[in-house]
Amino acid sequence: MRSVASGGAILCLHGITTPELPSYSDVHVPVEKFRALIAAARGVGRLVPLEELARRHGAGRNTAGLVAITFDDAYASLGEISEFVRREAVPLTVFVVAEAAALGASYWWDRIDDVFAQVPKARWRAFEDAVGLPVEYRNGQPPEYGPLRPLRQWVLAAHAGRWPAELHELLSDLEEETGTRTVHRSMTFEEVARFAALPSVDVGPHTVSHPVLPLLPDAELHREIMDSFNALRERFGNVVPILAVPFGLFDNRTVSAAREAGMMASLTLAGTTLQQQRDRDDLPRFCVSRSDTVFKLRLRLAGMFERIHRWRVRSTPRYPALPSPTT
Numbered sequence: 001m002r003s004v005a006s007g008g009a010i011l012c013l014h015g016i017t018t019p020e021l022p023s024y025s026d027v028h029v030p031v032e033k034f035r036a037l038i039a040a041a042r043g044v045g046r047l048v049p050l051e052e053l054a055r056r057h058g059a060g061r062n063t064a065g066l067v068a069i070t071f072d073d074a075y076a077s078l079g080e081i082s083e084f085v086r087r088e089a090v091p092l093t094v095f096v097v098a099e100a101a102a103l104g105a106s107y108w109w110d111r112i113d114d115v116f117a118q119v120p121k122a123r124w125r126a127f128e129d130a131v132g133l134p135v136e137y138r139n140g141q142p143p144e145y146g147p148l149r150p151l152r153q154w155v156l157a158a159h160a161g162r163w164p165a166e167l168h169e170l171l172s173d174l175e176e177e178t179g180t181r182t183v184h185r186s187m188t189f190e191e192v193a194r195f196a197a198l199p200s201v202d203v204g205p206h207t208v209s210h211p212v213l214p215l216l217p218d219a220e221l222h223r224e225i226m227d228s229f230n231a232l233r234e235r236f237g238n239v240v241p242i243l244a245v246p247f248g249l250f251d252n253r254t255v256s257a258a259r260e261a262g263m264m265a266s267l268t269l270a271g272t273t274l275q276q277q278r279d280r281d282d283l284p285r286f287c288v289s290r291s292d293t294v295f296k297l298r299l300r301l302a303g304m305f306e307r308i309h310r311w312r313v314r315s316t317p318r319y320p321a322l323p324s325p326t327t
Helices: 031-044 050-058 076-088 098-103 108-116 121-131 135-140 149-159 165-178 189-196 218-233 252-260 294-301 304-312
Strands: 009-013 066-072 092-096 201-205 242-244 265-267
Touching: 009 031, 031 066, 031 076, 031 294, 050 066, 050 092, 050 201, 050 242, 050 265, 076 189, 092 098, 092 189, 098 189, 098 218, 108 149, 108 165, 121 149, 121 165, 135 149, 189 201, 201 218, 201 242, 218 252, 252 265
Parallel strands: 009 066, 066 092, 092 201, 242 265
Antiparallel strands: none
16 A cells, blocks of 8 residues: 555554453553554554654645654553564654553543443443433433443533542442452553653643543633643653643634643544644544554555545534533
8 A cells, every 4th residue: 555645644542452451441452453553554654753743734844654653641551562662663652641640540431441341231230320320321322332331421521521539439349349450550650751761752741630621611621731731841851742632522722722831733533634634733643442453544544534534424523522411
């Protein structure tokens, strides 16, 4: 397949799995697949640091054939690829959630994914009732997104993407009951420092607490971005002024707040190449999952899927729909 000719692309990954670090979440990719995906990306384009790609795009320069690799949430499992990244000089940017890195904490979505696989359907229904999941979410979510979708969307919509403190004990009790606790967690700041010491690695802000930014009041929205950026700059010298938007949910106010905080760009999960984002600083990424194949990645990088989409759909909304009982 020819080199990427569709404007350049940014890939978004999350964690890495191994036999010792399993996960039921599709966003964590096996270490062997990560290596294969990097080889595939290099086969159709040239890997470059994210900041270089963003600056070229912002200046209106050609970005065709360029691919940037990003990892959201700064998972500790990235330690499994550190030697490969060093040996292969893979340029990548790791986006850090400041509160999670302060403690090396696990994320609620990983805890939910891994414990769900261990409980009977009736027990999960009882857990949903106990946490207060409204019936409209249980009945209104598209079934093709799976049985965890109602709870996830409720946390996003009703709690701005943060697991409520008053429900922590209920989730912990379920984990204890099943003997299950996710092995995936954020790096600590010390672990981030060791990984970021690799010559080809940069770090970037992913907010303080990983909330749904459009649902926050102005002052809190600005704090989430600015405080996370400052927390990184206090500790590291290779911080890129680019925001990875949590959950890929953003609006004009989010992009404006990021710009005011000194961000040169905001990364979304719009799933297109950069060709569709001319003269904009909200840059799309392809989210790479465990179920993705090398062939599919090549088609994405070549812009094939978006060409088909443009043929079928005349226009696509700039901002994604915010979570609700039916979305």
